Amino acid sequence: MGNAAASLPDGARDRLLELARARGVSLASLSDFLGRNPSYLQQFIRKGSPRRLEERDRRKLAAFFGVAEDELGKAPEMSYALPHEEEGPGAWVVVPRLDLGASAGPGVVPGGEAAFDTFRFSRRWLAEQGLAGAQLSAITVAGDSMEPLLNDGDEILVDRTPRPLRDGIHVVRLGDALLVKRVAQAGAGRLALLSQNLAYPPIEVAADDLTIIGRVVWKGGRI
Structure with missing residues (x-):
């Protein structure tokens, strides 16, 4: 044979x-x-x-x-059709997975923001989440300071659409480090970077020293 x-x-x-x-x-x-x-x-x-x-x-x-x-190789032919509203062009939004990580720990120096892969999200699902037209990218969480909310290795969807800052979980750049933290107002011209893991103390910085990359709007990871 x-x-x-x-x-x-x-x-x-x-x-x-x-x-x-x-x-x-x-x-x-x-x-x-x-x-x-x-x-x-x-x-x-x-x-x-x-x-x-x-x-x-x-x-x-x-x-x-x-x-x-x-x-x-080619994907096998499916034995069923998707619903009509998900078949046509534009039914999916392609989101780049960037070759860098946002540290939920002491901070990492990011590499180049080169997409090495993509996710596809239903355009309708994104609209239902209030993310229609959002500037989205996906990156990986590194470290344990945001546990149990975000775990090491989780992938997060970051909305980079420019808009006024409001309290929430954001990806930020502080010096050369890329971090994922809960960002809160801390008085005039000051911001607090808060970890979910209480073993990590808050970090207070001048707002001018921090660059807000985007708001974390979704996460995915292994169970």
């Missing part, structure tokens, strides 16, 4: 192997990058199991290698 993987109609396996060799990365390390067991991609390429990469894995690998997702 021939190789099961070779009988599949697309060249996703060959292309993935070619990209890995060109970059000089092992299949095991790529599997670890995806949060999978070390033999996951080896089995995908050599044994045809799974038959297709999951959309999340395909998107993440495509972003890593800088190629189009369809080079690594």
Whole structure:
């Protein structure tokens, strides 16, 4: 019998192997990058199991290698149709995931704000949340100072639309550090940066020393 993987109609396996060799990365390390067991991609390429990469894995690998997702396989045909209002163009809003983290701890120096991936949100859902037309981006929380509200590794949706400051959870820049904190007024020209975790004391700063990047309006993370 021939190789099961070779009988599949697309060249996703060959292309993935070619990209890995060109970059000089092992299949095991790529599997670890995806949060999978070390033999996951080896089995995908050599044994045809799974038959297709999951959309999340395909998107993440495509972003890593800088190629189009369809080079690594096509999504299976769905056996049902989405409701009509979600089918047409403009039904989804693409939100960039930025390659930086907002520290919920002592602070981190951000890297370049380069999108490495995207989320898709229903335009109708965003409107229901009062976020129609908002300037949105997604970044990762680092640290534990906002626990239990925000955990290390959570992804947060940040509304960067310019508007007057009101008390709430914001991503801010203080010097070279990017932080996620509850921001509250602390008197004339002063702001307080408050942590949810009471082990971290409040930080009071001059408003002119702080840049408000955006308000945190949604979070997602593993349970």
